[in-house]
Amino acid sequence: MKPIIIKPCSGLKGIIRIPGDKSISHRAAILSALAKGKTEIKNFLFSDDCLVTLNTLKHLGVRVVTRPRLSEAVIISPGFLKKPSRFLNMGESGTSARMFLGLLAGQDFCSIIGGASSLLHRPMLRVLEPLRLMGACVRARKIKNDEFLPCEIFSNELHGFTWEQKVPSAQVKSAILLAGLFAKGVTSVVEPVRTRDHTERMLKLFGAQISIEHKTLRIRKSVLKSPGEIFVASDISSAAFFIVAALLIKNSKIILKNVSINPTRMGAIRVLKRMGAYIKVSLVKESFEPRADLEVCFSSLKGTIVKAREIPALIDELPILMVAASKAKGKTLFEGVGELRVKETDRIRSMEFNLLKLGVDIRVKSLKESENIEIQGADSFKGACLKSFADHRTAMSMIVAALSADTACSIDDVSCISKSFPQFLTLIKTSCCIS
Ligand code: S3P
Numbered sequence: 561m562k563p564i565i566i567k568p569c570s571g572l573k574g575i576i577r578i579p580g581d582k583s584i585s586h587r588a589a590i591l592s593a594l595a596k597g598k599t600e601i602k603n604f605l606f607s608d609d610c611l612v613t614l615n616t617l618k619h620l621g622v623r624v625v626t627r628p629r630l631s632e633a634v635i636i637s638p639g640f641l642k643k644p645s646r647f648l649n650m651g652e653s654g655t656s657a658r659m660f661l662g663l664l665a666g667q668d669f670c671s672i673i674g675g676a677s678s679l680l681h682r683p684m685l686r687v688l689e690p691l692r693l694m695g696a697c698v699r700a701r702k703i704k705n706d707e708f709l710p711c712e713i714f715s716n717e718l719h720g721f722t723w724e725q726k727v728p729s730a731q732v733k734s735a736i737l738l739a740g741l742f743a744k745g746v747t748s749v750v751e752p753v754r755t756r757d758h759t760e761r762m763l764k765l766f767g768a769q770i771s772i773e774h775k776t777l778r779i780r781k782s783v784l785k786s787p788g789e790i791f792v793a794s795d796i797s798s799a800a801f802f803i804v805a806a807l808l809i810k811n812s813k814i815i816l817k818n819v820s821i822n823p824t825r826m827g828a829i830r831v832l833k834r835m836g837a838y839i840k841v842s843l844v845k846e847s848f849e850p851r852a853d854l855e856v857c858f859s860s861l862k863g864t865i866v867k868a869r870e871i872p873a874l875i876d877e878l879p880i881l882m883v884a885a886s887k888a889k890g891k892t893l894f895e896g897v898g899e900l901r902v903k904e905t906d907r908i909r910s911m912e913f914n915l916l917k918l919g920v921d922i923r924v925k926s927l928k929e930s931e932n933i934e935i936q937g938a939d940s941f942k943g944a945c946l947k948s949f950a951d952h953r954t955a956m957s958m959i960v961a962a963l964s965a966d967t968a969c970s971i972d973d974v975s976c977i978s979k980s981f982p983q984f985l986t987l988i989k990t991s992c993c994i995s
Contacts, residue, residue, distance in 0.1 A: 561973045561974070561975045563945075563970040563971060563972045563973070564970065564971055564974055565968050565969070565970050566959055566962035566963060566965075566968065566969050566970075566971065567962075567968045568962075568963060568964065568965055568966065568967065568968070569805075569809055569963040569964070569992040570809070570810070570811060570992075571809055571810060571811030571812045571813075571858075571992065572802070572805055572806045572809055572812040572813075572814050572991050572992040573812065573813060573814065573991060573992070574814060574815075574990070574991045575814070575815045575817060576802055576814055576815070576816050576817070576987060576991055577794065577816075577817050577818070578794040578795055578798050578799045578802070578816055578817075578819060578987075579603070579605050579606075579607070579631065579794065579795060579798065579981065579982075579983060580603040580604050580605040580631060580792035580793070580794060580795060581605065581758075581792055581793055581794065581795040581796070581797075581820050581849075582605050582607060582609060582610060582655070582795055582797070582798075582980050583655065583730070583756060583758050584758050584762070584792045584793065584820065584849060585601070585604050585605040585610045585613075585633075585792050586609070586610060586613045586653075586655050586656060586659060587659075587734070587758050587759055587762045588601045588604070588762060588790045588792060589601065589604070589610070589613050589614055589617060589624075589633060589635060590613065590617070590659060590663065590738070591762050591763065591765075591766045591784060592635035592637065592786060592790070593617045593620065593622040593635055593637050593641065594637065594639070594640075594641075594741070594766075594784045595637060595639060595766055595784040595785055595786035596637060596638065596639030596786070597636070597637065597639075597786050598634060598635070598636045598786070598788075599634070599635045599637075599786040599787070599788065599789070599790060600632060600633075600634050600788070600789045600790070601632065601633045601634070601635065601789075601790045601792060602631065602632055602789065602790065602791045602792065603631050603791055603792040603793070603794070603818075604631055604632060604633040604792055605631075605792065605795065605980075606626070606628045606631065606633075606982065607978060607979060607980050607981065607982055608651060608652065608653070608978050608979045608980075608982075609651070609652065609653035609655065609656065609979050609980060610653075611651075612649070612650055612651040612652075612653040612656045613653065613655075613656045613659075614626065614633060615649075616648050616649075616650070616656060616660060617635070619644040619645070619646065619648055620641040620642060620644055620648075621638065621640075621641060621642030621644075622635060622636070622637045622638075622641070623635070623636035623637070624636075639783075641663075641664075641667055641669075642669075643667075643669035643670070643671070644671055647671075647672040647673065647674055647710070648660065648664075648671060648672065648673045648674070649673075649674055649675060649676075650673055650674065650675035650676075650679055650709065651675055651676050651679065652675065652676045652678050652679050652904065652979060653675070653679070653979075654679060654682050654731065654903075654904075655731055657673060657675055657679060657682075657684070657709060658684070658687045658731040658732065658734070658735050659731065659734050659735055659738060660673055661673065661684070661687050661688070661691065661698070661711060661713070661735050662687065662691060662734065662735025662736060662737070662738040662739040663735075663738040663739070664713045665691045665694070665696035665697075665698065665713055665716075665718065665739050665742075666696075666718045666738070666739045666741065666742025666743060667713075667715060667742070668715050669715055670712070670713060670714050670715055671712075671713050672710060672711070672712050672713070673709060673710060673711050673713070674709050674710035674711075675709050675710075678904060678905075678950065679709060680701075680708055680709050680710075681708065682708070682709075682902060683706045683707075683708070683902055684700055684706070684707050684708055684709060684711065685700075685705075685706045685707040686726075686727055686729060686732050687731070687732050687735045688700060688707055688711075690721075690723040690732065690735075690736050691735065691736070691739055693721050693723070694718045694719060694720070694721055694736070694739055694740075694743055694747065695716050695717055695718045695719050695743075696713070696716060696718060696739065697713070697714040697715075697716040698711050698712065698713050698714070699711065699712040699714075700712075717744065718739055718740075718742055718743035718744065719743055719744045719745055720740065720743050720744060720745030720746040720747040720748070720780075721747060721748075722747075722748040722749075722750065723736055723747075723748070723749050723750070724749075724750040724752070725749065725750065725751050725752065725753075725755075727899065728751065728752070728753040728754075728755050728871075728872040729755060729899075730755040730756040730757075730758070730759070730872075733749050733751065733755060733759065733777070734759040736749050737749065737759050737760070737763065737770070737777065737779050738759075740779040740780070740781075741763075741768065741779065741781060741782055741784075742781065743781060744781070745780070746778050746779070746780055747778070747779050747780075748776055748777065748778045748779075749776070749777045750775055750776050751775050751776075751777070752775065753869055753872055754775070754824055754872065754873075755824065755872045756822065756824045756825055756872070756873075757772075757822070757824045758822065758849070760772060760777060761822075761848050761849055762848070763779070763782075763784075764848070765787050765790070765848045766784040766785060766786065766787065767782070767783075767784060767785040768782040768784060769781075769782045770782075791847070792849075793818055793819060793820035793821075793822075793847075793849050793850075793851035794816070794817065794818050794819045794820060794851070795819075795820065795980070795981075796819055796820050796821070796822075796825050796826070796828070796829075797825070797876040797877060797953075797980070798980060798981045798984070799816045799819045799854065800828050800876075800877045800880050800881075801880055801956045801957070801959075801960050801981075801984070801988075802814060802816060802856070802987075802988070802991070803816070803828075803829075803832065803837075803839065803854070803856050804832070804880045804881070804883055804884045804960055805960045805963055805964070805988070805992070806856040806857065806858065807832065807837050807838075807856060807857075807858060807859050807861060807884060808858075808861075808883075808884065808887050808960070808963075808964040809858060809963060809964050809992070810858050811858060812856070812857060812858045812992075813855070813856070813857045813858070814855070814856050814991060815853055815854070815855050815856075816853065816854040816856070817853050818844055818851050818852075818853065819851060819852060819853070819854050820849055820850070820851055821841060821843075821850050821851060821852045822849055822850060823873075824872075824873055825873060826873060827870050827871075827872075827873030827874030827877070828873075828874040828877035828880075828881055829841070829854075830870075830873075831864060831866055831870065831874060831881060832861070832881075832884060834864050835861040835862055835863070835864050835884065835885075835888055835892075836859055836860060836861050836862050837856070837859045837861060838855075838856065838857040838858075838859045839854055839855070839856050840854070840855040840856075841853075841854055842854075842855070860889065861884060861885075861887065861888035861889065861937075862888055862889045862890055863885065863888045863889065863890035863891045863892040863893075863935075863937055864885075864888075864892055864893075865892070865893045865895070866881070866892070866893065866894045866895060867895055867896075868895045868896025868930060869896075871894075871895075871896055871897060871899070875899060875900075876953060878894065878897060878900055878907065878911075879907055879910075879911050879953045879954055879957040880953070880956070880957045880960060881894070882894070882911050882915065882922070882933065882935060882957070883915075883957050883960055883961045885935040885937060886915055886918070886920040886922070886935055886937060886938060886941070886961070887937055887938065887939075887941075887964065888937040889937055890936075890937055891934060891935065891936050891937070892934070892935045892937065893932060893933070893934050894932060894933040894934075894935075895930060895932050896930040896931070896932070897930075897931055897932065897933055898930060898931040900931075901931075903951070903953075904950070904951040904952065904953070904976075904979070905949040905950060905951040905954065906949075907951065907953065907954060908924055908931065908933065909949075910947070910948075910949035910951055910954040911933075911954065911957070912924055912933075913947065913949075914944075914946045914947065914954070914957075914958055914961070915935070915961075917944035917945070917946060918941040918942060918944050918946075918961055918965065918969075919938060919940075919941060919942045919944075920935060920936075920938055920941070921935070921936035921938065922934070922935050922936075923935075940965070940966050941961055941962075941964060941965035941966065941969075942965065942966055942967070943965055943966060943967035943968050943969050944965075944969050944970075945969070945970050945972075946958040946961075946962065946969055946970065946971045946972070947971070947972045947973075948971055948972060948973050948974055948976055950973065950976045951976060952976045952977050952978075952979040952980050952981065953980075955971060955973075955974045955976055955977050956977060956981065956984055958971050959971065959974070959984075959985075959988065963988075963992060
């Protein structure tokens with residue numbers, strides 16, 4: 561792909577409809593596949609990662625009808641999964657890989673899951689360890705102290721147990737809960753730091769026997785019942801790129817419709833408000849996942865400290881928050897951001913590389929217990945040749961930075977954006993002028 565050139569923008573305007581939430585779309589499809597009958601998923605996200613989940617379900621004997629123009633996916637399921645006739649390819653989707661590991665561990669057939677080269681480097685032991693303690697029998701590729709795809713999952717009886725999360729991870733929690741649906745007895749997950757709770761909410765919607773008490777989730781073997789129809793709220797992580805663009809670019813005023821305001825995902829909004837952002841949240845519907853319209857206007861931002869305990873609620877927004885911090889008055893400190901090293905790329909490295917190119921004073925401090933990032937805000941970004949590192953969130957963060965730079969910037973390859981937000985360039989072009 562040829563590099564794209566992004567010219568500075570003089571203001572973002574309009575009403576913007578962000579596509580459906582990636583995490584909720586994955587879960588809606590997977591749980592619909594476990595419930596007998598038909599489930600219509602509205603505002604489903606048709607991105608590369610979510611298509612991986614739909615394709616995998618097809619290989620597991622579930623009928624999937626897609627209407628991408630209407631953002632609708634219909635799942636018609638016999639209520640159980642069938643042995644796949646081939647290996648299951650997770651593409652680049654870490655969420656699909658980890659959730660299917662949990663789901664497939666509890667089936668009465670064997671399966672093999674693999675993925676594209678970027679996914680083959682992402683750590684899987686964090687999921688395999690608790691699953692094995694439940695009785696799962698999985699053979700994976702071992703390198704040093706971790707394990708990686710491809711994985712061979714053998715059929716074995718699972719039993720409940722209690723797992724206390726070491727690394728806060730919604731994907732690991734979800735894999736355990738999905739395995740728990742097929743395990744004997746009670747499966748519990750203790751979360752010292754709360755992570756996104758979409759799986760729990762969706763399981764309740766499908767009538768699973770799940771209870772949540774303080775920091776402990778408990779699930780029992782359950783037969784799921786389809787709610788018939790599910791509406792997926794718009795993705796707050798995708799909205800965050802528009803929010804920060806509007807905050808940084810003078811004369812901006814936008815309204816984002818129907819965005820998910822699940823409290824476990826609102827960390828970035830809380831941090832931006834603390835930095836002085838004008839973001840007005842107007843509730844649209846409570847539902848099983850609350851959603852709201854967000855009004856955002858240009859604001860002058862000031863630096864802040866983002867504590868490690870806040871990270872899980874804004875993990876995917878860290879790259880774009882780093883861009884916001886780079887234009888804020890004073891210093892911003894992000895504490896305990898080490899998990900960024902194991903995302904689609906090492907996002908500490910990709911963001912440090914690009915922000916330095918834009919002339920930002922960014923320092924990465926790798927301490928024994930945690931990694932911190934310190935950014936001294938600057939008045940302006942200088943034009944630069946930027947790199948996506950084949951990572952969707954780095955690419956979109958750099959497009960936003962470029963829109964608010966002094967002169968044009970180039971970005972080497974933005975095809976990776978289709979992983980989570982295929983409409984991003986079109987939407988940003990219509991709300992703000994870029995060539
Ligand atoms: C996700 C959980 C997070 C997040 C990822 C999606 C999910 O990953 O970064 O983009 O849908 O559960 P971790 O569970 O690894 O923190």
